[in-house]
Amino acid sequence: MLKYLCGVVLTLGMGACAQAASVLFLNPGTTQETFWVSYSQFMQAAAKDLGMDLHIQYSERNAETTLKQAREALQGPNRPDYLVFVNELYVAPEILRLAQGSGVKLFLVNNGLTADQMRLLGAQPDKYPDWLGSLVPNNEEGGYLMLKELIRLHRPIAPGEVIDLVAFSGLKITPAAQQREKGMMRALAEHPEVRLRQLVYGGWNRKRAYEQARLLFKRYPQTSLVWSANDEMAFGAMQAYAETGGQPGKDVLFSAVNNSPAALQALLEGRLSVLLGGHFTLGGWALVQLHDYEQGVDVSLYGGRDRQIPLLQLIDHAQAKRLLALNATQDYAVDFRKLSAKGRPTSYRYPFSLQTLMH
Incomplete structure (x- = not known):
């Protein structure tokens, strides 16, 4: 399932191959929605830094489209290593069901499962071993x-x-x-x-x-x-x-x-x-965790399997100016690799916040 990215170094006549984990993000928004577009851009910056092969599909706010995309990804011939998705319009239980036996690892962002969905699914980790967890804002x-x-x-x-x-x-x-x-x-x-x-x-x-x-x-x-x-x-x-x-x-x-x-x-x-x-950064932070998982890190030791993080914060004028400048360049100046939990004590917590962009 891993994709091989191979570049040929012509001058040396040698092949250089590196494994890159493939990630598909099912974006529930439209390509016209600034929030979901900026969300994708931040994810792309993270994927580039982490050396992950990221693909993004928009559902244009249509739950049927999301489920169709999920079905193709989970049951088709070109399965990603990881599927990142949002429980928008309550699609998560059906995606979890579709994923069983696919071998694709799942990660939820932005909207986790509701209490009712948790009860109905009996969502024990052993029932859905490929569901790695979730990251949601406050x-x-x-x-x-x-x-x-x-x-x-x-x-x-x-x-x-x-x-x-x-x-x-x-x-x-x-x-x-x-x-x-x-x-x-x-x-x-x-x-x-x-x-x-x-x-x-x-x-x-x-x-x-x-x-x-x-x-x-x-x-x-x-x-x-x-x-x-x-x-x-x-x-x-x-x-x-x-x-x-x-x-x-x-x-x-x-x-x-x-x-x-x-x-x-x-x-x-x-x-x-x-x-x-601040919550437009969630998808990028999720990729940091998936990259760690790929490296053999037990992410649940560093803050739990399903986490809510205080990303939503009041924005003052100085921060507004800084965010406008970041939006203009799409260079977030974040070293995503440095945020890794690999090799750190279990007291370490991922510094996922708007402050990480405000230096």
């Missing part, structure tokens, strides 16, 4: 931090005054959206002065959120905070608000998740008041 904490910061930035309010909030979540059947919502609800419970007027599902989509926001701003003219589970929905809501004659960032405070260039720019310009990001 989505619940992200949703919480985002609303806490929005409330902090809001002007002081008089006793008995109420702050109106509207919220845009992603898809009901995406664990990341559910967890971000849960975090928002936790922050709400701590702030009785904030009233959630309505939570809608914008499907991560700018146009849909724009149409929803036009109705919401008419229905709740006193809205002063808008919480959005990603940047695309925030931009849709901001457009709708601007059309009412209001000024995003002044009359109403908007928040978003993702560090797309447009979102970073909106933060620097003050149109977005709160921005969280």
Whole structure:
């Protein structure tokens, strides 16, 4: 199954061969979504540094396409060594089922299995020996931090005054959206002065959120905070608000998740008041772990088999400028090989965070 990358050194008339582990990443997004494209770019930078043979297929947000791609990869003639995928639209159990007996190692990123899926699968490692683990961001904490910061930035309010909030979540059947919502609800419970007027599902989509926001701003003219589970929905809501004659960032405070260039720019310009990001790096960090696994490292000794890492963090102006510069060059200046756990004591923890890019 290992691919052999052979280069011929013509001057010496010699063949130079090196083994490279092949990885297929099933990207659930579209080739037009800045988040998923930047996610792929970071993975490609990691694969290049680690000497891994990475291929990426986009499903254009269609679960049937993801399953078709998985079926071909797991049951076709050209099987990768590793399949990296996302439990978007709850596809993971079916992919685990398809993988049985394929010999392909599996790794989940971004959305792990839900508690219900774990129960239904009886997901013991011995039932799915080729499932190596998962790496997910701190989505619940992200949703919480985002609303806490929005409330902090809001002007002081008089006793008995109420702050109106509207919220845009992603898809009901995406664990990341559910967890971000849960975090928002936790922050709400701590702030009785904030009233959630309505939570809608914008499907991560700018146009849909724009149409929803036009109705919401008419229905709740006193809205002063808008919480959005990603940047695309925030931009849709901001457009709708601007059309009412209001000024995003002044009359109403908007928040978003993702560090797309447009979102970073909106933060620097003050149109977005709160921005969280950093989880676009997850796929790259997953490759570091898979490369270690390939080298015989028992990754579970260095933080566990299924891990949540605090990648989502509030982005300040200095970090926004740094991330814009990284986006422009796509040179993340990360030595991925140096992050390896190989030969380290089991107290070592992978330094997977946005800070690793901020030097």
